[in-house]
Amino acid sequence: MAFKQFDRVPNHYAGEIIQQIKNFRQEEGKRSLAPTRLTIGQLEVLVPRHFGFCFGVERAIHMAFSALERHPDRDIHLVNEIIHNPLVNDDLRTRGIRFLYDSDGQRQVPEKSLSGDDVVLIPAFGTTLEIEASLHRSGVDTSSVSFRENYDTTCPFVSKVWDRGEELGREGFTIIIHGKFGHEETQATHSHTEQHTRTLVVRDAEEASRVADYIMGRTSQDAFVAEFGGKWSQGFDPATDLDRVAVVNQTTMLAEETQQVAGILREAMRDRFGEDHIDEHFADTNDTLCYATNWNQNATKALLDAEPDVAVIVGGYNSSNTAHLVEICETVMPSFLISSAEELLSPDQIRHFDLGAKTTTVTDAWRPQLPTRLAVTSGASCPDVLMNSVVEKIASFYGYDQGDIMAGLSSLSLHEPTADVV
Numbered sequence: 001m002a003f004k005q006f007d008r009v010p011n012h013y014a015g016e017i018i019q020q021i022k023n024f025r026q027e028e029g030k031r032s033l034a035p036t037r038l039t040i041g042q043l044e045v046l047v048p049r050h051f052g053f054c055f056g057v058e059r060a061i062h063m064a065f066s067a068l069e070r071h072p073d074r075d076i077h078l079v080n081e082i083i084h085n086p087l088v089n090d091d092l093r094t095r096g097i098r099f100l101y102d103s104d105g106q107r108q109v110p111e112k113s114l115s116g117d118d119v120v121l122i123p124a125f126g127t128t129l130e131i132e133a134s135l136h137r138s139g140v141d142t143s144s145v146s147f148r149e150n151y152d153t154t155c156p157f158v159s160k161v162w163d164r165g166e167e168l169g170r171e172g173f174t175i176i177i178h179g180k181f182g183h184e185e186t187q188a189t190h191s192h193t194e195q196h197t198r199t200l201v202v203r204d205a206e207e208a209s210r211v212a213d214y215i216m217g218r219t220s221q222d223a224f225v226a227e228f229g230g231k232w233s234q235g236f237d238p239a240t241d242l243d244r245v246a247v248v249n250q251t252t253m254l255a256e257e258t259q260q261v262a263g264i265l266r267e268a269m270r271d272r273f274g275e276d277h278i279d280e281h282f283a284d285t286n287d288t289l290c291y292a293t294n295w296n297q298n299a300t301k302a303l304l305d306a307e308p309d310v311a312v313i314v315g316g317y318n319s320s321n322t323a324h325l326v327e328i329c330e331t332v333m334p335s336f337l338i339s340s341a342e343e344l345l346s347p348d349q350i351r352h353f354d355l356g357a358k359t360t361t362v363t364d365a366w367r368p369q370l371p372t373r374l375a376v377t378s379g380a381s382c383p384d385v386l387m388n389s390v391v392e393k394i395a396s397f398y399g400y401d402q403g404d405i406m407a408g409l410s411s412l413s414l415h416e417p418t419a420d421v422v
């Protein structure tokens with residue numbers, strides 16, 4: 001069986017089943033959002049049109065492995081997790097890359113033990129200017145063209161948000177960042193944007209509504225400060241810095257929610273200043289939304305039209321974009337977030353991450369009886385090999401073997417109809 005050699009990411013992150021599904025979608029229904037149907041006996045596995053590694057993640061991994069290949073004799077460091085996937089991060093650690101900060105932001109490698117001879121990689125989320133300044137003190141020149149081209153894996157779609165934030169900041173807009181305050185990308189965006197203007201981070205539409213209430217004079221400054229104090233840039237003054245606003249996002253947030261946040265704040269500005277003056281007080285930033293996040297989320301929504309009985313979502317437990325895929329799926333069916341096939345403990349037990357409780361839990365009798373329809377997808381930071389093993393293991397729980405899977409792969413089809421076109 002032909003197996004594609006990856007030119008952008010290492011082959012050991014690929015999986016044969018998933019690769020065949022991808023190959024099929026290159027031939028059939030390339031522009032349709034309909035999921036792919038893999039029929040294994042009485043088990044129907046539905047895979048969304050878009051899933052797994054996005055452009056930015058592939059690029060970051062490609063750059064990390066290129067650095068390993070090119071510099072076998074130099075110490076190589078990553079500022080922190082390159083992406084939110086434990087398999088990829090552990091793989092890089094095993095190959096000798098050291099992480100300067102752990103996932104809680106604690107420094108692991110002292111500033112003075114780095115030198116200009118070391119290779120330092122900046123992750124796909126980007127990093128803060130404070131961390132860049134620390135690298136400079138260690139002798140690492142992050143501003144050189146060579147560094148930007150070879151070691152700065154910041155996704156271009158993240159840099160685009162920073163550039164737009166700068167542009168709008170220069171025009172006098174305060175930047176509202178829709179994101180999770182502690183997330184590396186939100187921290188990086190906050191750090192870069194606050195060089196040019198005031199910034200405020202809001203987590204969701206509910207928080208945006210409370211900012212809107214303040215803008216419209218419906219809540220006191222004390223209440224506003226109590227809730228948002230500390231989630232804004234130095235010198236931010238709610239009394240004067242919420243007259244002109246623009247919304248950008250942590251690129252992995254629900255795109256729909258970012259639009260909702262923007263809509264709520266636009267409405268508040270219209271209420272306060274009138275429709276005739278809206279352009280002076282609210283800037284349209286739709287052009288900063290990440291296409292990959294949009295595609296994965298829209299493809300997952302299209303998957304729901306096929307009415308699966310259960311969904312298994314594969315990805316890191318600290319992966320924001322993966323969490324949003326779970327949220328989409330669990331609106332209509334039992335949905336389980338797992339990091340790998342090892343979490344499929346037995347035919348009847350699954351250990352999965354509970355997003356609400358932020359802990360793993362074990363669920364019994366999670367698997368529907370045959371015939372059944374199972375949705376499987378993965379986040380933008382999840383290697384295909386993990387999703388591949390999950391499909392294999394679930395099939396084996398139903399008594400199906402590799403031969404049955406191969407038979408299914410020879411008759412892949414689209415689960416029509418889904419009229420949307422990407």
Ligand code: SF4
Binds near residue numbers: 321
């Ligand atoms: S989700 Fe979008 S912004 Fe984030 S790394 Fe992928 S392509 Fe880049």
